[in-house]
Amino acid sequence: MMKTYIKNATIFYLLSRNALKITLQGRMGVIFFLLGKIIRVLFIFAFLALVFNRTRLVKGYNFEQILVFFLTFNIIDTLGQILYRQVYRFRPLVVSGGFDMVLLKPIHPFIRILLGGVDFLDVLLVIPYFFVTFFIFAKMEISSFHMFLYLLLIINSMVMVTGFHISILALGIATTEVDHTIMIYRDLSAMGRFPMNIYKEPVRGFFTYIIPVSLMMNVPAQAILGLATPWFILFSLLISLGLLCLSLLFWDYALKRYQSWGG
Amino acid sequence: MITVNNLTKIYKTHKRNGNFFKDVFFRAYNELEALSQISFEIGNNELVGFIGPNGAGKTTTLKILSGILYPTSGKVSVMDYTPFEKKPSFLKHIAFVMGQRNQLVWDLPSRDSLILQKAIYEIPEDTYKKNVNELTQLLHCADILDKPVKTLSQGQRMKMELVVGLLHRPHIIFFDEPTIGLDIFSQEAIRDFIRQYQSETKATVILTSHYLEDVKKLAKRLIIIDKGSIVYDGSLSNIIEQYSQEKLVVVTLEKVIKKKEIDQIGVRFSYTFPKIIFKIPKARLPEKIKKITQSLPFSDLTVEDEKIEDIVKTFFRKINS
Numbered sequence: 001m002m003k004t005y006i007k008n009a010t011i012f013y014l015l016s017r018n019a020l021k022i023t024l025q026g027r028m029g030v031i032f033f034l035l036g037k038i039i040r041v042l043f044i045f046a047f048l049a050l051v052f053n054r055t056r057l058v059k060g061y062n063f064e065q066i067l068v069f070f071l072t073f074n075i076i077d078t079l080g081q082i083l084y085r086q087v088y089r090f091r092p093l094v095v096s097g098g099f100d101m102v103l104l105k106p107i108h109p110f111i112r113i114l115l116g117g118v119d120f121l122d123v124l125l126v127i128p129y130f131f132v133t134f135f136i137f138a139k140m141e142i143s144s145f146h147m148f149l150y151l152l153l154i155i156n157s158m159v160m161v162t163g164f165h166i167s168i169l170a171l172g173i174a175t176t177e178v179d180h181t182i183m184i185y186r187d188l189s190a191m192g193r194f195p196m197n198i199y200k201e202p203v204r205g206f207f208t209y210i211i212p213v214s215l216m217m218n219v220p221a222q223a224i225l226g227l228a229t230p231w232f233i234l235f236s237l238l239i240s241l242g243l244l245c246l247s248l249l250f251w252d253y254a255l256k257r258y259q260s261w262g263g
Numbered sequence: 264m265i266t267v268n269n270l271t272k273i274y275k276t277h278k279r280n281g282n283f284f285k286d287v288f289f290r291a292y293n294e295l296e297a298l299s300q301i302s303f304e305i306g307n308n309e310l311v312g313f314i315g316p317n318g319a320g321k322t323t324t325l326k327i328l329s330g331i332l333y334p335t336s337g338k339v340s341v342m343d344y345t346p347f348e349k350k351p352s353f354l355k356h357i358a359f360v361m362g363q364r365n366q367l368v369w370d371l372p373s374r375d376s377l378i379l380q381k382a383i384y385e386i387p388e389d390t391y392k393k394n395v396n397e398l399t400q401l402l403h404c405a406d407i408l409d410k411p412v413k414t415l416s417q418g419q420r421m422k423m424e425l426v427v428g429l430l431h432r433p434h435i436i437f438f439d440e441p442t443i444g445l446d447i448f449s450q451e452a453i454r455d456f457i458r459q460y461q462s463e464t465k466a467t468v469i470l471t472s473h474y475l476e477d478v479k480k481l482a483k484r485l486i487i488i489d490k491g492s493i494v495y496d497g498s499l500s501n502i503i504e505q506y507s508q509e510k511l512v513v514v515t516l517e518k519v520i521k522k523k524e525i526d527q528i529g530v531r532f533s534y535t536f537p538k539i540i541f542k543i544p545k546a547r548l549p550e551k552i553k554k555i556t557q558s559l560p561f562s563d564l565t566v567e568d569e570k571i572e573d574i575v576k577t578f579f580r581k582i583n584s
């Protein structure tokens with residue numbers, strides 16, 4: 001068992017090293033990508049500052065609380081992009097038949113198609129998110145129990161993110177459609193950038209119980225602010241586990257129907 | 264080693280009616296039977312040529328044998344494994360080299376792909392060095408190991424595909440069109456390599472190729488598949504014996520002669536000085552050779568087998584008539 005973990009970790013390291021080498025080949029692209037992302041985040045900060053310059057509370061949340069939601073969303077979203085960037089490159093692999101070569105290797109295909117292309121540019125971005133978030137937590141005097149709960153629920157959110165990405169891969173095999181699905185996922189998950197109760201019903205219910213964006217992006221922030229009930233936390237843990245299991249079943253189903261396109 | 268029993272594979276494809284609304288909301292499907300109840304066995308250390316026209320089911324068979332595709336029905340056993348289960352212990356013993364697929368990292372030198380392959384197959388350092396050394400020497404490609412793959416020619420890339428694909432010394436190798444798109448020198452190099460590798464490692468090899476010269480030069484046994492069914496399974500010499508109706512007599516002339524003089528031999532020919540190629544039915548060979556030697560001013564004369572492509576064409580004509 002331990003040997004398998006070490007082998008998988010070595011392969012993950014080598015794939016990440018290759019991804020870094022490829023990224024660094026286009027240095028101008030790196031600069032523009034980073035600038036674009038930084039400008040986008042700064043604009044949202046500026047927008048929030050502008051809103052809270054005119055009003056003290058939005059739907060009962062103060063500026064710091066809204067920032068906790070926003071930063072938590074960014075941490076989860078960016079971690080997803082760091083780890084699962086390879087999913088964005090899955091369609092060409094399926095339509096060209098290159099996925100065949102992945103299936104022939106004596107390792108789990110997820111190591112290649114899910115984790116095989118770590119995005120180091122997003123690693124650079126997630127570091128400041130962590131710093132700012134923990135700076136705010138320090139100012140808010142958060143208890144260590146709430147801190148532990150927050151980290152646990154971030155991991156729980158990552159399980160959901162994983163489930164969504166596995167489903168996208170399975171859909172890619174079944175339909176060769178990945179690009180639009182991943183964009184729809186990005187747009188829907190962006191609904192969780194701010195607390196879900198800024199939306200009205202039935203939108204709020206839809207994004208909590210049907211597509212659990214709220215559970216994925218909001219629950220860690222709600223927990224650390226003391227706004228989530230134990231039952232709601234338990235519910236989110238169960239939903240993430242269920243989502244992961246369903247995505248794995250969908251993956252097995254899709255793999256049996258894989259037609260190996262491209263000759 | 265490989266046993267296939269009543270293997271069937273059906274592909275489902277979207278049937279288009281030409282009506283956008285119906286195509287989107289009331290989708291119908293066609294079922295295409297790519298393989299229909301095929302059965303065969305391949306023993307240890309065999310090199311089998313697997314041929315057939317486009318869409319006959321060759322690649323589908325190899326993909327099922329290697330575990331890429333899930334069979335619709337039938338039984339497949341490779342080294343006592345069920346391929347689709349994709350057990351790592353099974354996958355470590357096989358290799359699938361496809362002329363039209365690339366497993367090298369396009370932007371990086373092949374050495375990076377080799378290092379990754381070493382980790383995936385858990386190859387010890389000294390074995391890794393030895394295997395890389397042997398394979399690159401066999402293929403004469405040690406000097407391109409550190410060149411980015413995107414800068415390699417097609418022939419060089421295919422050589423590196425072979426080095427990466429066979430690094431773990433597999434016991435079973437599926438070659439799918441390994442010489443496709445290569446010039447004659449690269450084709451020859453790849454053929455020589457496969458022959459030498461198989462004789463040294465005693466691997467079991469299944470080879471598909473549209474260049475039947477590959478199959479003729481490498482395989483002793485031939486499986487011909489057509490429309491998803493096996494139509495021939497036997498020795499290559501047997502099919503040549505059975506279906507080769509003509510011999511090629513190649514005559515090199517000493518001086519230019521008129522076409523009328525060649526016509527008197529009384530068989531089909533093509534003539535571009537100094538060569539005449541006669542196509543002579545086997546039964547009339549001695550008589551016609553005698554006539555050629557008596558009436559034409561030649562400096563050289565050779566008798567060759569009909570091209571394997573022509574023999575296979577004759578075979579297909581006969582089975583379809």
